[in-house]
Amino acid sequence: MGGVFPDDRAFRVIILRHVDAAWGADLADLPPACRDEKPPLLSPTAVVERISEIPTRLRVKSACDRQPLAVTAAKLVGQRRAEILDFLDAGSTASSAPR
Helix, strand or coil, rough: CCCCCCCCCCCCCCCHHHCCCCCCEEEEEECHHCCCCCCCCCHHHHHCCCCCCCCCCCCCCCCCCHHHHHHHHHHHHCHHHHHHHHHHHHHHHHHCCCC
16 A cells, blocks of 8 residues: 655656756847847846746736746756656656556
């Protein structure tokens, strides 16, 4: 009989913080809506600072708030892809094993 709480083979929290996304030094990955921002976003650090200041209360008004948040989400999942897939693969192996 299993416990009340799932173990790390059934459930794992992978923390993805929007300020942890890696932006390219040349900012080629900066969304189009942010290219003419005032003051301009001239470095990955400036992009992270801008993103950290975006209030995320289920409604984001500015295109230069929405677009980098979407890019950031994709970047974070891409950066942690191997870890996510390892967990999912381990879970499918464990669920197919005889009990």
